[in-house]
Amino acid sequence: GAVVSQHPSWVICKSGTSVKIECRSLDFQATTMFWYRQFPKQSLMLMATSNEGSKATYEQGVEKDKFLINHASLTLSTLTVTSAHPEDSSFYICSVINGGGSSYEQYFGPGTRLTVT
């Protein structure tokens, strides 16, 4: 069964509005979650690392004030796209890690497709 869920799976919003995407770890507590962005026919690009109880760590070039990440519990992280613009339209994917060292495993959510009109 699914290890990671995302909600919504698809959302359309108007330019200038904000959208919140939820990522839930279903099978285990996740102190660390990752948020990726995937453009059509392109690779997944890591946006940020979300740590429970602390501020997220953003990759270079990602606007932290635009992509707000809140990891409020060990099973939930949210990504809010603020003041969305058409160029923010993309496929957003979260993942969680379980274990450490050689037994590290990363599980991915099914993704959320955002379309900004």
Place this chain on the structure above:
Amino acid sequence: GDSVTQMEGPVTLSEEAFLTINCTYTATGYPSLFWYVQYPGEGLQLLLKATKADDKGSNKGFEATYRKETTSFHLEKGSVQVSDSAVYFCALRDSSYKLIFGSGTRLLVRP
């Protein structure tokens, strides 16, 4: 920085054909290497992995060998099925647990 390059798709094969999807990497250290598969409407799933040079990862008939001398991790399967149609991503994991992905290769297997 570290990077992964994989062959562009789509790759179209007939059922029972042999599959190779090329993947090469650039890394400063000794990364772990992965192949992920994304079926339509689903999240990425780990297909196989290799953590050190000369390791062979295998799963569901797919294989890939970690070749340090050629910095490659090519994915192979001897006989593909229609159900193998998906997008395949090669990736490496650096020492900080971050995954760096290739651009993905779409495989379409026709009956």
